[in-house]
Amino acid sequence: MRFRLQTINNICGRLGIINEIERLPTFQMETPNLLFYTNGGCIPHLTHDVILMLTSDVLPLQIPLDNIYHATEAIIKLDVSVNTFIGLPEYLSFCTLQDPTTTVKQGYHKENVATIWSKHGKQFITKARHMELMESLKPDMYISLCDGDTNINSSKKRILNSARTTNEAFRYCYDQHVSSPTLCKKALIAPIEGGYDLTTRELCAKYLSNFPVVGYLIDGLYSDGASVHKIPFHSVEKIIDHTLKYIPVERLRIIQGAWEPQSILKMIKLGVDLFDTSFPCLNAENGCALVFNFNVENLFSENVQLVNLYHSKNENNIWKKELNNKNEYKSNSCVSNRDNKLNENNKISDGVQFKNNVNDEQNNTSKKNFVSPYSISLYDTKYFDDFTPIIENCLCLTCRKHTKAYVHHLLITKELLGMVLLMIHNLHHYMEFFRYIREHLRRNIGKCD
Amino acid sequence: MTQLTKSSLKFTLISECNVSNARTGVMNLTHYNVETPVFMPVGTQGTLKGILPDQLEQIDCQIILANAYHLGVRPGPDLLKKAGGLHKFMNWNRALLTDSGGFQMVSLLKLAKITEKGVKFKSPYGADDCMLTPEESIRIQNAIGADIIMQLDDVIATNITGSRVEESTFRTSRWLDRCLVAHERPHDQAIFPIVQGAIDERLRLISTQLHMEKDVKGYALGGLSGGESKNIFWKMVLLSSKILPKEKPRYVMGVGFALDIVICCALGIDMFDCVFPTRTARFGCALIPSGQINLKLNKYKFDFQPIDNECKCSTCKRYTRAYLHSIIPMQAVACHLLTIHNLYFQISLMRSIRESIKRNMFPQFVKEFISKVYSHRPVSKWVTEALKAVNINLEVV
Ligand SMILES: [Zn+2]
Ligand SMILES: [Zn+2]
Numbered sequence: 001m002r003f004r005l006q007t008i009n010n011i012c013g014r015l016g017i018i019n020e021i022e023r024l025p026t027f028q029m030e031t032p033n034l035l036f037y038t039n040g041g042c043i044p045h046l047t048h049d050v051i052l053m054l055t056s057d058v059l060p061l062q063i064p065l066d067n068i069y070h071a072t073e074a075i076i077k078l079d080v081s082v083n084t085f086i087g088l089p090e091y092l093s094f095c096t097l098q099d100p101t102t103t104v105k106q107g108y109h110k111e112n113v114a115t116i117w118s119k120h121g122k123q124f125i126t127k128a129r130h131m132e133l134m135e136s137l138k139p140d141m142y143i144s145l146c147d148g149d150t151n152i153n154s155s156k157k158r159i160l161n162s163a164r165t166t167n168e169a170f171r172y173c174y175d176q177h178v179s180s181p182t183l184c185k186k187a188l189i190a191p192i193e194g195g196y197d198l199t200t201r202e203l204c205a206k207y208l209s210n211f212p213v214v215g216y217l218i219d220g221l222y223s224d225g226a227s228v229h230k231i232p233f234h235s236v237e238k239i240i241d242h243t244l245k246y247i248p249v250e251r252l253r254i255i256q257g258a259w260e261p262q263s264i265l266k267m268i269k270l271g272v273d274l275f276d277t278s279f280p281c282l283n284a285e286n287g288c289a290l291v292f293n294f295n296v297e298n299l300f301s302e303n304v305q306l307v308n309l310y311h312s313k314n315e316n317n318i319w320k321k322e323l324n325n326k327n328e329y330k331s332n333s334c335v336s337n338r339d340n341k342l343n344e345n346n347k348i349s350d351g352v353q354f355k356n357n358v359n360d361e362q363n364n365t366s367k368k369n370f371v372s373p374y375s376i377s378l379y380d381t382k383y384f385d386d387f388t389p390i391i392e393n394c395l396c397l398t399c400r401k402h403t404k405a406y407v408h409h410l411l412i413t414k415e416l417l418g419m420v421l422l423m424i425h426n427l428h429h430y431m432e433f434f435r436y437i438r439e440h441l442r443r444n445i446g447k448c449d
Numbered sequence: 450m451t452q453l454t455k456s457s458l459k460f461t462l463i464s465e466c467n468v469s470n471a472r473t474g475v476m477n478l479t480h481y482n483v484e485t486p487v488f489m490p491v492g493t494q495g496t497l498k499g500i501l502p503d504q505l506e507q508i509d510c511q512i513i514l515a516n517a518y519h520l521g522v523r524p525g526p527d528l529l530k531k532a533g534g535l536h537k538f539m540n541w542n543r544a545l546l547t548d549s550g551g552f553q554m555v556s557l558l559k560l561a562k563i564t565e566k567g568v569k570f571k572s573p574y575g576a577d578d579c580m581l582t583p584e585e586s587i588r589i590q591n592a593i594g595a596d597i598i599m600q601l602d603d604v605i606a607t608n609i610t611g612s613r614v615e616e617s618t619f620r621t622s623r624w625l626d627r628c629l630v631a632h633e634r635p636h637d638q639a640i641f642p643i644v645q646g647a648i649d650e651r652l653r654l655i656s657t658q659l660h661m662e663k664d665v666k667g668y669a670l671g672g673l674s675g676g677e678s679k680n681i682f683w684k685m686v687l688l689s690s691k692i693l694p695k696e697k698p699r700y701v702m703g704v705g706f707a708l709d710i711v712i713c714c715a716l717g718i719d720m721f722d723c724v725f726p727t728r729t730a731r732f733g734c735a736l737i738p739s740g741q742i743n744l745k746l747n748k749y750k751f752d753f754q755p756i757d758n759e760c761k762c763s764t765c766k767r768y769t770r771a772y773l774h775s776i777i778p779m780q781a782v783a784c785h786l787l788t789i790h791n792l793y794f795q796i797s798l799m800r801s802i803r804e805s806i807k808r809n810m811f812p813q814f815v816k817e818f819i820s821k822v823y824s825h826r827p828v829s830k831w832v833t834e835a836l837k838a839v840n841i842n843l844e845v846v
Contacts, residue, residue: 040775042782047789049504049763071775078753078771085775087768119779385528397503401540405532409495409524416499416781 001141001187001214003031003252003273007445012300013268015441018060018252021140022185023083027058027092031252031273032437034430035062035094037101037281041071041086043427044281045419048088053397054424055431060092062256062276063139064099065125069118072133081138094189095139096217097125097146100256100278101225101285106149109158112165114145127169131176134183141187141214144173148219150195152235159195162220163204166193174211187214189254195220196235198242205246215252218243218272222257226282229372233263240270258282261292261306261374261433268437269300280426286370287379287411289390289404289422290429299440309391310376378422383408396428397421458597458639458666460485460698466811469839470690470717473806476667476698478596479637480536481543483511485698485719486802488710488795489546490727494519495539498727499785500792502541508762508793509800511543512596514722517589518550518557518581522572526592534594545595546722549586549643552671552703555604563603565620583627587640591633599669600628602643607675609647618652621645621671622659629663641700643671644689648681657689667698667720674703674723683712683835690717707736707798711818712832714802715811715839726795730787733777736794738821742770744787749774762793812841819843 002020016031036043036059043051043061051059063082075085083089097114098104108115113124125133130145146166150159170190177188190208194201208216221236222228244253255267258278267275283290292306370377376390389399390407398407398421410418459477466472476483490497490505493516497505505513515535520526524538532538535545554561554568561570567582586601601624603617625642632640642660646652660668670689673682690699698719704710705723713721726736733745735756742749742756755765756773764786776783805814815836819828833843 040780040782041772042776042780045499045781045785047763047782047785048767049507049789050501050785053501053503071772074750074771074775077751080753085769085772087772384524385531387532397501401502403532403538405524405528406495406538406540409538413494413519413523415494415496416784417496417501419781420499420501420785 003214003250005250007441008249011269012441012444013437014271014273015438015445016252016273021092023140024058024090024092029060029092030438032268032434032441033060033274034434035060035254035256035274035276036427037062037277038064038086039067039099041068041082041088043277043423044285045416045423050420050424054427058091060094061088062094062096062100063137064096065130065133066097066116066118066123067099069116069123070120072136076136079136083139093137093139093141095134095137095142096256097143097191098148099225100228100276101258101282103225104149104223106223109147109149109161109165112168114147114165114169115149127172130169131173131180131183134186135180138182139186141189143189143191143217143219144177145169146191146193146219148191148193149223150193150220151223152196152231154195156197159193159197159200159220162195163193163200166191166219167204167207170208170211174213189213189215189217189252191217191219192243192247193220194239194243196239198238201239201243202246205243209247213251215254215273216247217254217256219256221255225257225278228257229260229279229282231259231263233259233266236263237266237270240267240272244271260372261294262304265300265304265306265437268441277427277430280430281423283370283372283375284419284422284426286377287418287422288370288372288375288377288426289407290375290426291391292374292433294433294436299437300444306374308373308375311373378404378407378418379411380408390425391429394425394429396425398425398428455636456666457635457637458698460667460696462696464807464809466715466806467809468812469715469815469836469841470687471714471802471806471811471839472695472717472719473803474698474719476544476719478512478544478639480545480596481511483544484803486710486714486799487512487720488705488799489514489720489722490792490795491516491722491724492539493724494523495535497792498731498788499781500788502539504789505541505792506543508789508796510792510796512546513541513543514546514548515593515595516550516553517547517586517593517598518553520547520593521550521581521589526589529594530592534592536594544597545593546597547590547593547595547599548702549590549599549601550581551586551601551604554581555606565623567601583624584631587628587631587633591638594634595638597639597641597667598632600625600640600642602645602671604672605645605647607647607672607677610649614647614649614652618646618649618656621656625660625663629665639666641665641667641669643669643702645672646685647672648677648685650684650688653685653688654692657692661693665697667700668693669700669702669720670718671702673701679829679831680834682709683716683831683838686713686718687716687835687838693717705795707738707795707818708822708832710798711802711815712835715815715836715841717839726791727788730791731784733773733783733787735773735787736791738818739824740822744770744773745777746774756787756790757794760790760793760797762790764790764793815841816843 006015019028147162190213254274291309383404386404462474492513583601590598603620644656646656700720705725749770752770805811
């Protein structure tokens with residue numbers, strides 16, 4: 001695989017091209033772009049014939065090892081690649097470690113192993129096991145084994161442990177990678193850890209920049225996949241900016257997770273090339289349709305507003321206020337700590353305990369309570385008799401053929417088609433958002449210089 | 450404008466089997482011309498289990514069934530009227546049939562009380578008592594706007610005998626009269642009466658004859674998808690189909706196992722519906738010519754074949770048993786893939802039946818089909834007898 005930077009621009013972001021995939025010689029993808037989140041090897045709710053109604057593009061799939069792990073026994077025994085096994089051989093595969101939309105259970109660390117939670121429970125993955133699995137799965141891109149179990153509240157000790165385990169594993173995986181006839185033709189992506197500690201980030205980035213890998217994944221920024229969109233950009237800005245300074249500019253940079261679109265724009269401006277579809281998927285999962293307007297002139301200006309098409313001007317201002325007030329995130333970011341003894345951050349353990357007790361209740365009502373300034377909830381009874389599409393001019397199948405009243409009915413009656421229609425619209429909207437970003441970059445390259 | 454006399458249903462026979470009672474034809478309905486014999490998948494709440502209308506068209510599904518009871522509760526007849534009918538609400542441009550709701554009343558709601566006025570039941574979404582009368586059922590079905598609507602019938606459990614059966618039979622006829630009076634859209638919605646009479650030959654005969662006196666476009670046979678013995682089932686079907694007018698379609702309600710469909714076609718039935726293919730998909734099961742396979746079973750873990758090597762559906766073209774096994778039941782996609790395959794299986798079966806009748810090969814088709822189903826065991830007595838009754842002799846090769 002090859003990544004080629006087309007423009008280097010420090011004001012708007014960068015345009016690049018991914019191609020020369022060994023297995024897919026005609027594949028070409030422009031960046032900034034999206035990896036398509038999969039669970040169990042499928043884009044949630046979408047069969048291949050429906051994906052074709054969404055797009056005829058060859059999609060790059062993000063395949064987290066934890067949610068496909070249960071199938072690795074069959075993949076190995078059948079001696080097929082992960083692409084062949086999941087029935088999507090013409091798509092590109094990027095094998096990662098943790099599902100970006102779920103919560104990483106914290107506090108399960110062992111020296112030199114990564115802990116993942118599969119369908120069958122806790123699995124300890126050693127670096128040797130990881131490379132055996134990659135050898136069998138044969139993904140087009142993959143990351144080396146990493147311990148990304150850090151977030152804004154992690155202690156220095158935890159951060160250092162995560163960085164050490166990850167860097168040591170990388171060293172091992174890199175050697176295996178270059179000596180394996182199968183893997184050396186695939187793209188190895190190096191995960192950069194360091195939590196929210198600038199010094200550790202710098203050390204990791206510098207160390208990994210010595211190896212000729214295709215790209216880097218900035219990992220270890222969050223633990224709770226379902227609330228990434230609440231993380232204010234300013235809390236990650238310095239970390240990303242600082243990390244990127246120490247890796248070669250011409251290499252691919254990837255960040256995973258359901259960051260809010262406004263943060264995505266800022267990350268693109270910092271020079272990140274690839275993201276994933278966690279955000280549209282999580283919105284759909286919660287009955288929400290994306291309705292933000294990205295069709296704005298100065299997409300990368302400091303005070304750009306991706307307004308919600310359903311909100312009046314006033315309401316959008318209220319959202320803006322709330323977005324700026326997201327410091328409460330800090331205290332909530334560790335909702336899923338299961339084991340306080342192992343949790344090195346004792347300061348917040350009381351809050352953690354409380355959160356755990358109400359977790360189940362929250363899960364039951366969370367679907368109706370999930371709010372995002374970028375979407376509307378189609379559970380809302382006000383759409384009961386709204387016979388208009390989600391977005392009037394949207395060209396997706398859902399908006400061309402179905403109304404909000406119908407999607408509302410499907411959600412209320414718990415019919416599976418509701419999720420299918422929301423996924424189609426949300427993915428379409430998000431892909432269009434990225435298409436618009438690329439066009440915008442192309443148009444404004446000159447101006448930004 | 451071209452067809453001022455356009456009727457809600459025009460049935461044209463294309464071919465009849467020269468051995469058995471099987472026939473193939475076309476039903477011209479308001480929204481689509483449906484080829485018979487036809488299987489109608491059940492889309493209870495205005496959606497077919499996660500499948501897009503476009504996908505249904507791709508597998509050549511021509512008519513689906515919706516349920517007046519469920520749709521009457523959610524989203525309700527007023528909204529459906531506002532939407533311009535269910536076709537527009539769900540964006541399905543082919544034919545629809547609605548069930549009257551009587552069956553759901555009795556099977557879903559244990560507390561339903563049936564009186565001459567109608568079915569009284571406790572609303573599942575509120576504390577109030579509700580009453581579904583024949584008039585109300587038709588009002589809801591008129592709002593839904595399906596091409597074919599069903600009368601409200603007095604449904605009884607299959608194991609009931611005695612005077613209650615007689616009451617149900619005659620009450621169903623009285624309710625038919627009320628439905629016909631209440632029906633406001635006879636020009637674009639065809640109403641079918643439902644033959645009742647449980648497993649009492651005398652009552653079934655009376656019920657059939659009473660319905661034949663009415664001005665209707667087709668007939669349904671009800672009360673035959675319960676637990677009654679197959680030996681009785683086929684006799685009840687034949688009893689009615691023998692005397693029903695040839696030029697009108699006949700529909701056996703709730704029948705959907707491939708074997709039962711093939712036998713009923715031989716007995717002269719044109720329409721079928723059943724939740725089975727979609728329901729069994731939700732439980733991880735796929736239909737194959739010899740029956741069904743449960744993909745949850747561990748033996749499919751390393752099975753890298755499609756569900757059915759012969760099948761040309763989008764699932765079998767791309768996905769394997771091993772992959773399906775790995776995503777059942779975690780991923781909704783597994784359910785969609787199995788639903789598509791099962792519907793394709795069912796729809797292909799109907800196409801084969803129609804083709805064989807057209808080519809005058811239906812008896813051969815039946816024999817081949819039976820030999821596949823019974824490849825490892827002796828053919829059931831009821832199958833042999835039912836086919837013999839319509840001149841298909843399985844013993845003679
Ligand atoms: Zn749309
Ligand atoms: Zn198939």
